[in-house]
Structures are given as C-alpha cells and as structure tokens.
Amino acid sequence: MTHFAAIGAGFSGAVIARTLVEAGHRVTVFDARTHVAGNCHTERDPESGVMVHKYGPHIFHTDNERVWEYLNQYTEFMPYTNRVKTISGGKVYSLPINLLTINQFFGEAMSPAEARAFIEKQADLNIEDPQTFEEQALRFVGKDLYEAFFKGYTQKQWGCSPTQLPASILKRLPVRFNYDDNYFFHKYQGMPREGYTAIVEKILDHPNISVRLSTPFSRSQVKDYDHVFYSGPVDGYFNYELGRLGYRTLDFKEIRTDGDYQGCAVMNYADESVPYTRIAEHKHFSPWEEHDKTVCFAEYSRTCESGDIPYYPVRLAQEQTMLRDYIKKARAEPGVSFVGRLGTYRYLDMDVTIAEAMHLAESFLELTAKNNPVPAFFNEPI
Ligand code: UDP
Numbered sequence: 001m002t003h004f005a006a007i008g009a010g011f012s013g014a015v016i017a018r019t020l021v022e023a024g025h026r027v028t029v030f031d032a033r034t035h036v037a038g039n040c041h042t043e044r045d046p047e048s049g050v051m052v053h054k055y056g057p058h059i060f061h062t063d064n065e066r067v068w069e070y071l072n073q074y075t076e077f078m079p080y081t082n083r084v085k086t087i088s089g090g091k092v093y094s095l096p097i098n099l100l101t102i103n104q105f106f107g108e109a110m111s112p113a114e115a116r117a118f119i120e121k122q123a124d125l126n127i128e129d130p131q132t133f134e135e136q137a138l139r140f141v142g143k144d145l146y147e148a149f150f151k152g153y154t155q156k157q158w159g160c161s162p163t164q165l166p167a168s169i170l171k172r173l174p175v176r177f178n179y180d181d182n183y184f185f186h187k188y189q190g191m192p193r194e195g196y197t198a199i200v201e202k203i204l205d206h207p208n209i210s211v212r213l214s215t216p217f218s219r220s221q222v223k224d225y226d227h228v229f230y231s232g233p234v235d236g237y238f239n240y241e242l243g244r245l246g247y248r249t250l251d252f253k254e255i256r257t258d259g260d261y262q263g264c265a266v267m268n269y270a271d272e273s274v275p276y277t278r279i280a281e282h283k284h285f286s287p288w289e290e291h292d293k294t295v296c297f298a299e300y301s302r303t304c305e306s307g308d309i310p311y312y313p314v315r316l317a318q319e320q321t322m323l324r325d326y327i328k329k330a331r332a333e334p335g336v337s338f339v340g341r342l343g344t345y346r347y348l349d350m351d352v353t354i355a356e357a358m359h360l361a362e363s364f365l366e367l368t369a370k371n372n373p374v375p376a377f378f379n380e381p382i
Helices: 011-022 065-072 099-106 112-122 133-140 142-158 167-172 195-204 219-224 317-331 350-369
Strands: 003-007 026-030 042-044 051-053 060-062 077-079 085-088 091-094 188-192 209-212 227-230 247-258 266-269 278-281 293-303 336-338
Touching: 003 011, 003 219, 011 026, 011 195, 011 209, 011 227, 011 350, 042 195, 051 195, 060 065, 060 350, 065 350, 085 142, 091 099, 099 112, 099 142, 112 142, 133 142, 133 167, 142 167, 142 293, 188 195, 227 350
Parallel strands: 003 026, 003 227, 026 209, 085 266, 227 336
Antiparallel strands: 042 051, 060 188, 077 188, 085 091, 247 293, 266 278, 278 293
8 A cells, every 4th residue: 555645734735635545545644733624723722712713713614515525524514704894093993995995084975976986086997907906906996995894904914015926816806896704705604513633633544644743754755656746845945944934923922801802803003103903802703602702803914924824925026936936846856746825835725625625636646557757736825
C-alpha cells in the first residue's frame, strides 16, 4: 500500500487525505498545532459555553453543489445568514453597501432606480478598467462611500494604502440597489452545528489515516513518503531562504460580559481612528443556541512576523517577485505538491479550498494510475 503524507490538518490536508484513503491508500497527516482544522478551528469557550471561532469568524457559503453535499455528509448545517453592520463616523450602517446604507448615508429615501442613477453620478466613470482597490471603489461607489466605509478599514486591515492593493479584494463584496443585506451572494450558506473542528475530525476519522498533532514536518522527511501534499507556507517549506512572503496576522482582544454585547455577530469599524477592524460576538454565529454569558473578540491586524500565525497573503508587487522565485524552487522539488491557502499563497475561502483539494486529489490518482508526473502545483499561485 502506498503511503502519502499531508502536511497541515486543515481542510486541504483533511480532504486530500480522505480522498486518497478512500482510493485504497494510507495517509499520515501532520500538524504542528495541537488541534486539527487549521485557522477554521472552533472550540467551546468553557466560561460561556459559546462555540468560538478561535482564529476569527468563518462563515460557510458556496455555490458549489458538490462541496455543499460533501460537507453535509460530515455535519448538519444550521441556517445562518451573515448580516454585517459597520460603524462609520459614530453611526451604524448596514453592509454590504445596499439601498439602506445609501439612503441612510445620504439622508434620502431613494428607490432602487434612483439610487442607481445617483451612485452613477458619484462614480468616477473615467476609470475604465479599475486595477487597484481604490480605483475599483471610486468607479463603483464613488468617493463619499469609499471614504466612509472602505478606505480606513482597508488601511487597517492590510497596513497599506488601498491605492497599492488589487481591485480583486474589493470585488469580494457586492453593492446592491435593494434592501438585501446578506453579506454573501451564494446559493448555500450555513454554520456547522458543532463547529468546523468536528467536521475536520470526522473527515480524518478513517482507519487508514493517522493524525500526528504537535508534530512539525521538515523537508528532510519528504523521502519517507510516496508523495507529500504540503499545505503549510511555501516559503516556510524552504526555511525562508529567499525571504518571507508578506502576510497579515491578527491579534484578538477578548471582551466578556453578560447578555448581548453588540446585538449582531460582526460589527465592523470603518474609521481609521479605531485601532481594530471589527468585533465578532461569537454566540450570534450559533443563533439556535442560548447562552447567558457572551464572549467577543476585537480584531487587530498587523504584519505577520516570525512565530506569528499567517492569515491573509499580502501579494503586493514585491511579494509576487519573491513568490515567482519560490515557485521555481517548488517545481524543482521532487515528491511534493504545494496546496491550499498557504501552499499556494492565495486568499481562499473555505469552499474553494475544499473544491480544490477534492479535484487535486482526484487528478493525482489519475496521474499516478497512468504513471504520469505529478505537478508541484495543481492550482497556479500566480
Ligand atoms: N472591507 C472594507 N470595509 C468593510 C469590509 C471590508 O473596506 O467594512 C474591505 C477590506 O479591504 C477587506 C475586503 O473588503 O479586506 C474584503 O472583505 P471581507 O469581509 O471579505 O474580508 P474577510 O472577512 O475575508 O476578512
């Protein structure tokens, strides 16, 4: 029986391992941390009983039927719709930008068609093909809404000016000319009843999968396996020999009280003068549960340094150059494929991560069945 290794017990490593063992192979999954599920890890807070997303809010949403069905084998999804609020200039508004936000912000009572025409007047139509975050915002919502809701938040979140960031980051958010305040536009959305860690534990629960927690993996161990799927940071694999790819990390400041602290799961803070980007009140992620006490976390974003947990890949011009050099090294490395958010240094949502892991494990099985070479990347980092 062939023996593979998956490095990282997050969604990538777990889904790859499960797919391979179901095809008759054996997989050892390594994780340096004490728990599975990577940054999706959830655990019950002992004091309040609330299910806490230890590395910040994760809300599952997808259009991918296959991914939705796959996860439904491992969890019951409870109905959950993400409705985010934001505080800007001392007032609360609805997000994503929708007709309520526009009417509240401009003190109007416009219809959808009126609001659309109004925003088109605000928009900078000279920007034909927006490249940067700021251009995208000026083109689609105009200066006033950009400055009120995006400029300060983005500066805090990414530690740089929105003029330096790609338009793709803002494209994650819809702008709506109706009163739909669902943060996501996907067909399926929900929260796993017992959290994300329970899902990953079940995916990994198979006689041919062994999980080794608190066990870092090094490049010298690759030769011990028929193939390695590495979902750790690609620069970390090479011991950062070409430098560190930029990431943002998060610090969380805990807030505890009784009852309801803020009345919603996620409150964003748009103003640059407030040092945190958002406060998440985790009991509102499980609206089917009841808890007297509450626990919230304010998120502070900063540059990820040695020893910190990487969250968001920065991917500015200098990182792209370094990434190209790491890609070259990775392609020259036999026996390893680099997968997932950290292995390919991309900003990935959970559903995309799972879809990619399923597909790549299936392609791997097809390639090896035909004795074809296995690529270093099944999903191109650039
Ligand atoms: N963003 C913003 N203001 C907000 C919410 C988001 O400027 O109130 C920008 C910010 O740059 C953020 C990006 O939009 O990084 C994507 O937001 P999303 O809510 O998808 O971020 P995530 O939940 O992945 O941190």
